[in-house]
Every structure is written in C-alpha cells, then in structure tokens.
Amino acid sequence: MNGARELDPRSAIRALHRRRPRSRLVRWTVAGLALLAAWAWSPRVEVLGVRFGSGEIATGELFSARRRANLERFLTEEAMPAPLREAGFSWRGLFDWAGAILADHGWSAMLATLWISILAVVLAAAVATLLAPLASRTLATRDPYQLCGDNCRHGPGWRALTTLTRLLLVALRAVPEYVWAFLLLAMLGPSAWPVVLALAIHNAGILGRLGADTIENLDAAPLRALRMLGASRRQLTGVAILPLALPRLLLYFFYRFETCVREATVLGMLGVVSLGYWIQDARARHRYDEMLLLVALGACIVIASDILSTLARASARRGS
Amino acid sequence: MVGVGTSRQRRPFPLGRRGRTILAIVAAGLVAWFALGLSPAQLVPTGGAGIARDFFAAAWRPALDYEGAGVPDGARPFLLKVLDATVRTIVFATAAMSLALPIGLVLGFLASSVGWSGDPATRASRLSRTLARSVQGATRTLIIGMRSVHELLWAVLFLVAFGLNTASAVLAIAIPYTGTLAKVFSEMLDEAPRDSAAGLRATGAAPVQVFLHGILPRALPDMTAYAFYRYECAIRSSAILGFFGYPTLGYYLRASFENLHYREVWTYLYALLILALVLESWSTRLRQRFVA
Structure with missing residues (x-):
C-alpha cells in the first residue's frame, strides 16, 4: 500500500466496498427466492420434454370474460345494500339497513370476537409465563448465571429440559390457528372453546419463545448478584426475572392481542359465533351486501384493537 | 411533586403499577370467560371421546400411503x-x-x-x-x-x-x-x-x-x-x-x-x-x- 493510493478517495472507497461484510447465505436466499418467484408466476411450458414454470397461477383466467361478468355483477348489483337496489340511494335507507343488521347480530358478534381474543391471549400468556423460564438457557441450567465461571458443565438433564420445552413451543406455533380450530371443533363440538383454545395454543407457542428470548437477553449482572446471595432459581424468577422482563413481555402481549382479534374474526367462519360466522352465513344466503358490511365491521374492530394495542404498548415502553 | 410519606398514604392497596397491570389483564380474562358463558364441562370431547382418541393415536403412525379403500387405479403415490x-x-x-x-x-x-x-x-x-x-x-x-x-x-x-x-x-x-x-x-x-x-x-x-x-x-x-x-x-x-x-x-x-x-x-x-x-x-x- 503506498500513501498516494491511500489518499485517493475513490480507490479508498472501492477498497472499503470490497471489504464490506458479505454473507453467502443472504445472497443465496435472495437469489433462490427470486428464482422461485419467477418459476411460480411463469406458465407451464415444455421444452424438449423438460417442464419449465409452475403454471399454478391462472393470471390470464382472472381477466376472462366470465370472471369480468362475475365481477361486474358483484360490484353493481350484489354488493349494493338490498333496500337501496330498487329505491335508489339514500343515506337514511343505508343507515336503517346497517342499523338493523347491527342490532340483529352485528354488535353481539363484534363483542364475542373481542371476548374470544381477550380470553385466548390471557390463557396464552399464562401458559407462556410458565414455559418461558424453562426454555431459557441462562436460567434453566445446573448453574444459572455461572457462578463457577465459563468452564462448568450445563448438566445434560437441564439441557434436555430447555430443548424439549423449545421443541414443544415450536410445535405449538407451527400449526396455524385455523387448523387447530378446525381439529378442536370436530372434537369438542360447537362452543367458543375450540376457537379460544386454538388461538391460545398457537399464541402460547409464540409468546413462550419470545419470553424465553427476553429472559436470556436480560442484563446478567443483577441476577448474578442475587445468585451470589444464595437465591434459588424460583426466587430468582419471582423476584428479579419476571419483574425485569415484564415491560417487554407486556409489549409482546399487546402485540399478540392485536393479531388475536384479527384471527378471531376469521375463525368464526368454522362455525363459532364471532364475526366470521355471520360472514360465512351471509355468503351462504347470497346476501353479499350484508357480507361486505360485516367484513367492514371486522376491519373496524381490527383498527380499534390496533389503536388500543399501540397505546398500551406505548405505556408499557414508558414503564421499561 | 408528592413526598414519600404522602404517596405511601395515597396508595389504596399494596400493588404497584406492575401489579395493577397484571391484575387488570387477569380481570379482563375472567370477564371474557363469563361473557362467553364458557364452562369446563364443554371441554369434554363430544362423540364419546372416540374421535379425539383415534385422532391422537394416529399421531404416532402418519400415513405413508393412501388410507382406506376406494383409491382409483393410477393415482399418484x-x-x-x-x-x-x-x-x-x-x-x-x-x-x-x-x-x-x-x-x-x-x-x-x-x-x-x-x-x-x-x-x-x-x-x-x-x-x-x-x-x-x-x-x-x-x-x-x-x-x-x-x-x-x-x-x-x-x-x-x-x-x-x-x-x-x-x-x-x-x-x-x-x-x-x-x-x-x-x-x-x-x-x-x-x-x-x-x-x-x-x-x-x-x-x-x-x-x-x-x-x-x-x-x-x-x-x-x-x-x-x-x-x-x-x-x-x-x-x-x-x-x-x-x-x-x-x-x-x-x-x-x-x-x-x-x-x-x-x-x-x-x-x-x-x-x-x-x-x-x-x-x-x-x-x-x-x-x-x-x-x-
């Protein structure tokens, strides 16, 4: 390296550019996913007996004459509120129509959706709070917070415990809520339980994992100090770990509450009285005007829970 | 600002901000429970528990081939x-x-x-x-x-x-x-x-x-x-x-x-x-x- 080249800003920048951190994994991921996307969109073509393109997505068919006629009928006739189709548009007629639907089942379905998501997320948080300490590798070891230094062993039993708990959490969250609800509904019969449990199971998996990560990332110094004073694992958890982790856990809790409201709306479609049930019901009766109104109601409670969760998270962040 | 002594007197029950938050969350869960009219009795599987037992028993041996008869000839594996x-x-x-x-x-x-x-x-x-x-x-x-x-x-x-x-x-x-x-x-x-x-x-x-x-x-x-x-x-x-x-x-x-x-x-x-x-x-x- 000579001095003149060091001073030349362009080559210096180029040298810096060459030395930038690069990751093969990231590059392959991006390239692979781009290829996969191209394959997914492209039509199925056979060249010399080799198949190219997935041909799964019928983009052209979406704009066929039949589809367009379908869409036109939906937008101009079916989506129009029933009393306004003949009488012409009036605000009064619109409000009367919407008010009747709300009074009949709209409000109660919205409330049911809200209660289902609250109960589900509280249950999920309870289970997650029990499992998270068991899954955190800093706490559930033979020697938490390493009084004996870096060279002591984990203890195979403890290692198995954290691994098994983490595996359980993965299995809980890997199966989507909708599938859990579908299976539970077949087993438990129609009540709110299948939906509540489905949401609780899936979210327990997510909250447990996030909670375990939070505990592992806590500042170790105060905990090690307590350990030196002779605190047991349970004392450590109750007195220091949970209080220290609480603001962050609350952040996750409210974030998951928001998603629970979204999902609870939809899970009703399986046959439990939340908004989704009435959406499916309106669809089955070909009352698409009513269906659109109910979808809009669903959007409203999602937005409301979004605002609620944002406010609660802001307050939790202040507490941290 | 409130002094230490007065703030101690103002606290109506021995719970801090954390405690109140957790209490509120648990209370909301209980309200939701009663509003939905749930009872633990509904958790007993209907259909004579048969579906649930069969279903979970099947977890240990997932199908590697079509289950049951009536598979058309020439169906994909x-x-x-x-x-x-x-x-x-x-x-x-x-x-x-x-x-x-x-x-x-x-x-x-x-x-x-x-x-x-x-x-x-x-x-x-x-x-x-x-x-x-x-x-x-x-x-x-x-x-x-x-x-x-x-x-x-x-x-x-x-x-x-x-x-x-x-x-x-x-x-x-x-x-x-x-x-x-x-x-x-x-x-x-x-x-x-x-x-x-x-x-x-x-x-x-x-x-x-x-x-x-x-x-x-x-x-x-x-x-x-x-x-x-x-x-x-x-x-x-x-x-x-x-x-x-x-x-x-x-x-x-x-x-x-x-x-x-x-x-x-x-x-x-x-x-x-x-x-x-x-x-x-x-x-x-x-x-x-x-x-x-």
Missing part, C-alpha cells in the same frame, strides 16, 4: 401428493410475497416521515409540504384499509367477486401482506439511526443520496429480517387458503379429516411442521447474519 401440495403452498406464498414486497417498499417509503422530511436546511414551500403531507396521509389510510381485512376475508371476497381462481388466492394474500409490510417498513425507516444521514447532509448530499446512502442501509437489515418473517407467515396463510378450495395443504388436510383418514391428516400436519421448522431455522440464521 400418496407421499408425492403431499409433496405436490407442499410445493403449491410454497408457490402461492412466494408469488404473493413477490407482489407484496416491492409494492410494500414503495408504500412504506411514501408513508414514512423520513422519506418526506428531506433536508431541513432547504426550506420547502408551503405547497410542497402540504402536498407531501396529503400523499403521506393518503398512503397511510390505504395501508390501514389493506391490512385491517384478514387474508381469508379477502379470499372470501374474491371468491364471491371472481369465483375460484388461483390468481385471486395470490391477491388475497398479497393485499394484507403489502399493507403490513408497508406499515412496518415505514416505521423501521423512521426509527433508523440518523447519524450517517446527518453526516451526508453536512457534506452537501442531495436528499435522494441522503436517503439511499444514509437512511436505507441502516434500516435494511431489520427490513430484510422482517420480510423473511412475513414470508414464513405467508406460507402458513397459503396453507390455510386450502380450506376455501384452493389446492394447497389445507385443502387436502380438510378432505382427509372429513373422510376420517386421521393418519393422512397427521402426514399433512407433519409436512406443515417440517416446513415451519425449516423456515424458522433458516430465518433465525439469516437474522443472526443481519442483526448482530
């Missing part, structure tokens, strides 16, 4: 069918993400504050500021509209509007995902550290340069990690769309369950589980590479 459904699940999710990601990026930029505030040194005219604010507001409203309707509801709407068409399934996933990506991207852009942007601005870089070289690179690792996480979610959504008649994992899972072929159901569940496990470990590795 069962495992190949599972693989096909898995691939199709991935295809729909990938196609949806390939729409959601670029549009979400643009909308996220338009909805962010940092994309518009530009250079505080150049005094923007009132007109251009109003224009910027109205575009930002319109984009934010659009984003809220897109993401507040669940992907399955979009799917149902499209089913009604178009009929069953695979491209509409892709759209149903893409719309809410675009909204969510745009919202999170705009927040990440706004929360990215501004130090390098300030440095660039001080050396006289144009607003576009400041954004491209000062702000975007600081937010990009988080944005990439989040986009991949959404890809994971898109695959789950795509699997569930099968319950509405699209040929993904959910479709076959439902059909097998309704035919009481529980061992087949478990095969599909395990396929879903493996898919989720692979994606999660992949995503964890990517995130470690990025967010050190």
